[in-house]
Amino acid sequence: MTEFNPTILAFCCNWCSYAGADLAGVSRLQMPPNVHVIRVMCSASVKPEYVFKALSEGIDGVLVLGCHIGDCHYLTGNHRTAKRFPLAQKILNDVGIDERRLKLDWVSAAEGEKFQTVITDFVSQIKQLGPNPLREVRF
């Protein structure tokens, strides 16, 4: 059996985490190639529906990355993110999907190394959790 190679989606805000991802690139920080980034303007514009959609269609894990609390370029956008996604995790638990498949974290534009750590840790966590059970249904 071949090694499980998860497919992961990440939402990165334009100002901090996407820039942090860019910095990781410029710094040539190596990380597993499982994460696919969608750029949004603010982490608080990510609808929980996107997460549910991705996981229900078989994506193995979803990351939502925003600016650190207090550093949001839209003042308090990430305060909403910080409230919204723990709630989304509860909903996932309720419907029988491991809440660890969704992770919220903060990466600033200066934190290329943190981006690398977050990606590496999340990929290894998803590898431990194994394939999304819904993947069997879809794939």
Added chain:
Amino acid sequence: MPRIGVFICHCGHNIASTVDVEKVAEFAKTLPNVVVAAHNMYSCSEEGLGAIRKSIEENKLDRVIVAACTPRTHEPLFRRNCERAGVNKYLFEFVNIREHVSWIHAKEPEAATEKAKMLVAMGVAKAALLEPQEESESSVIPVAVIIGGGISGLAAMSALVSQGIETHLIEKEKQLGGILKDIAVIGPEMKNTKELLDKMIKEIKCSPKAHFHLSSRMTDMQGFVGNFEVTITGDDKCSEKVKAGAIIVAIGGREWTPKGEFGFGKIPGIITQLELEKRLAKGDVPDNAVFIQCVGSRIPGRDFCSRFCCNASIKNALRIIEAKPNAQVTILHRDIMSYGTTAERVYRDAAEKGVRFMRYGLDSLPKIEKHGDGLSVEVFDETLDDVIGMSVDTIVLAVPMVPIENVKDVATQLKVPVDKLGFFLEAHVKLRPIEFATEGVFICGTARWPSQVSECIAQGLGAAAKASIPIREGKVKIEPITTSCNIGKCIACGNCVAACPYQAIEIIETDGKRHAFVTEAKCKGCGNCVAACNNDAMQQKGFTTTQLSAMIDALVKNAMEASQ
């Protein structure tokens, strides 16, 4: 049907040495709506841009995708290129396969190629759903407001009034000059502060366009770029409203007050740099002195270098030695940061004139005790590897500059962000310095970061130049990433009104139906209202729910096919 062209960039070896660009281009050809897929050596070169324009023409493309570097730097270039070829620039989609693929998966060429394919597929899915957008325009009131009458604010004002722009300056104190009022000499060039300030203020006052609001504060700010309304309230509680097109924040910083470090506040004779400046200005020169650098800075929790303190200490050490040639002056430092050619020369001058420089470490802080009428200092000199003792009458703590106490209130009124320490946060340190993400609001001086006087002046002039752009043009363009409300779906619940950080949304009534309405010029395109809307009525241009859902679908579909 959309006609999409996909252009994969080699970026020399940067992408092509890891990602098999030919394979990605071949794969792109199989994606829905893709008419042509090609790869170029450097898409951003004139040759690469020309090739894209030629392909747009030959293949009658109406959507363009470039898979190359990051949209944060190169998107405007490719958008302009599309425009030149007659394609609306918002029908362009960027896919990042350099920073997000080749550079971070350098040792896994196959996996990197697979990931690049996925990202291109996601980009194609989104591009098919892009819609042409027009930038809307809004008029600009030809007036500027500057908050803060220190050196940065005055520099900005002199530049604005010399252009003939009506400028209002708000200063909380009775007098202009800010923190420099207490500093007689500016280093490293040893300029006379009073002469500099007087000359500047005199020049500004010659202009009929200059308006000063002294002993006043900004108490409210409403509106958006081009159409701000600032409420100015004096200490006498009288308020007036000023309409302005641009706002410059120059509220400065303050000296950090030590919390008992080295016995400050308990042992007399231990003072801060600003206190020494005041004493020197009055001619009260110590007989001998020890400066301790980095007190309260470069430590956990306040880990920044305050940038001006080394030069300030060197300047004051020289002033003491000039006034009293027999004075013994020692600077205890952790690293001397006298950056710039003049400052470096003055640093050498100081050493030659007898100022002693000794380095201490965080693990062996200088020990200070009261000793008779004076003070004794014991310090472990890292270079001599020995403890040195000395007796002095004055110890000067070089403390950092920190944000003013009510910085958060000012930030909230202006709807602009500050960092963890309370310094204002620009839109981008390198790409958009001295500008806020909020258009029409600019930042300069020590409210942004501790700076030297010359830097404050430069930033003030820079902020004035930036602020004068919309004022001189008379109009501003609004990037179409704003949100709008689908009236049919809206139930006027008001979630979006509460979610909007800019008060851009209100509930109005049209033909008897209540619904949300977005004032486009106030909208900064954060999309917070989109996620807050439970009815899918709010949509952000360029980031619609259908576009993002299509990206997810494309990833699922292509990952599924790849895993089989």
